[in-house]
Amino acid sequence: MHIFNIFKVKKEERWLVFIMLAVFLTFNTLLIISHYHVYTMGAHGGFWSIFTKNFRMSGYDNWSWITISGMRIHFMTLRHPLYLTFLYPLYLLNHWLIDIFGYNFAVYFMAIIIVLSAFYAVVFAYRIFREVMGLRQFDATLLTLLLFSFGHILIPSMVPDHFIVSMMFLLMTLYICGKKMKKRELLTAWQSFILTFFTAGMATSNGAKIYLAGLFTNQKKFFTWKYIMIGVILPCILLIGIQQAQYYLLEVPQKAIISNIEKVKKQKDPKGVEEFQKKRNAWQKSHLGQTMSKGSVLDWLDGSTPRSTTLVENFFGESIQLHQRYLLKDVAWDRPVFVAYNWIINYAIEAIMIVLFVMGIIFGWRKRFFQMLLAWFACDITLHLILGFGITEVYIMASGWAFIIPIAYGYLMKGLSHRHRQILRGMLLVITIFLWVYNGGLTANYLLNL
Known part of the structure; x- marks a missing residue:
């Protein structure tokens, strides 16, 4: 199985995945039009306030909108090392379009990513039921529809966060490895490299799952020098290198700017800033659990x-x-x-x-x-x-x-x-x-x- 050929939609899958595509498009449209005029404002700066004041859904972040809009990084690249690389070209394109049209396209760019990821998550879920497990077409369709009816499978298919992208890569990994097991084939070192690089790049905790997938698929042959070096170590080195480059080139200068903005804001309205912090800290202390330690x-x-x-x-x-x-x-x-x-x-x-x-x-x-x-x-x-x-x-x-x-x-x-x-x-x-x-x-x- 060539790892990129799996993105071709098969005839049997079309009616299900295109109906689901319509569902995803509908919910993404509803999300965008809920604050359409605010979300598409082409203001230079102020994007953090624009989005955080108007978007709030169950704790999902809108950092991707802010990054694409004004290259402000509010998520932890250490936990999502490839996500900024993923968003940066969209920022450059959007920045150019804002200058020309005075209109922010960030919500549309992110919606395209989210909808495509949800679309292929449906494709891979269906194939797991149908091709890996060998279920009847009706049962595979039913279980796919059941999965996407779950509250927090449906919500990630519309919010501007990394979760549905990550899910798509995890389901793709399950499908590829499930087919390999069924055919008694091995996951190659370069296939492991691609899966690890992209899946762990979206969320580092996914890396353990890709390594487990390789271990269960290849069993003892997982422990070969070629597989370990190319499929395990190489993607880790590249992701660390990318994250560190992003940190020193983009995050460190941004932190200095944000620190200065916060300092100026505090000087202008010290009482307002103090009141906000007190209110925020009081809510978190009374409603959130206690962490095991501070500062680590x-x-x-x-x-x-x-x-x-x-x-x-x-x-x-x-x-x-x-x-x-x-x-x-x-x-x-x-x-x-x-x-x-x-x-x-x-x-x-x-x-x-x-x-x-x-x-x-x-x-x-x-x-x-x-x-x-x-x-x-x-x-x-x-x-x-x-x-x-x-x-x-x-x-x-x-x-x-x-x-x-x-x-x-x-x-x-x-x-x-x-x-x-x-x-x-x-x-x-x-x-x-x-x-x-x-x-x-x-x-x-x-x-x-x-």
Whole structure:
């Protein structure tokens, strides 16, 4: 399999992926028109205020809009080493267009990236069910639609953040490695290089998943000098080099400028700045969990947020079903860490889905492909639930792991008798329809009333 030929859409996939394309285009359009005149202002400077005051969806960042608009870097390139390289050419083009037309095209450029990534995420998800797992066309379609009905799979398909791009690369990796396992072929060193470079480039934590994919696919032959040097070490060196170059060429000079702006602002309105900081710090102290340490890497980790409530309301809750109250609010600004559902049916659906998920694990755990997925899932459990990284808004990480749920359902389908498979199929169809109506309806209503 040539790694770039997989982007060609096959005849069987067309109706599903183009219907989903229409869905993604619709939601991205609703997001842009919600503050159309503000988002497309061609002002030189002031982009941070323009976007942060008007965009707020569940803690997802709009840093990409700000970067493309005015080359201000507010995300951590250490955690996303390739993302700035990805956005910089768009900034140059947009900067030129702003000078000519006085109109900011950043939201359109980012929408193209998000929609294309979501489109191919659907393609690769469907192929995993159909070609890797060997499910019937109806079942593969149903499980793909189920995956994208999840609250925090749907939301990343419209917000200007890296999550759906990252998900697309992870699903592509699963598809490629799943096909390799099925054909008893090896993942080549250069294929590993490409997958690691782009996937870990979007989020460094993804690097561990690519290495696990290579290990499960190649097994003992993973440990060859060629594979280790080209497929593991080389992409790491390049990503570190790119990140460091970006840091010293762009971030260090920017930090000096921002520091001066903050100093001037504080001199002009010391009371206003102090009041804002007090209010902000008071909210975070009373609503967010306590980090393990201050001023170190442990500052990203949280040992105080209750794990059991997190599992119910956020990890398996909000990730799949949005909460009606505090809908799409940001925990760093105006949402409590935990919100209860208004309806008992939400908890009933969550319980059913978890039970089916556990049953799917039992039916699929002997398959090497699913063992690889479980190893990935263990990484997410360790990072978010055990160490507590991002635990107060853990649902926005769902696009990095939630695909294991419908894949587990696929193995459950394959293991059941015809009669029980029909019952499962009916249950999943009802849940899928409910989630699309529920999550899609809440999201559309939110965007239309911004």
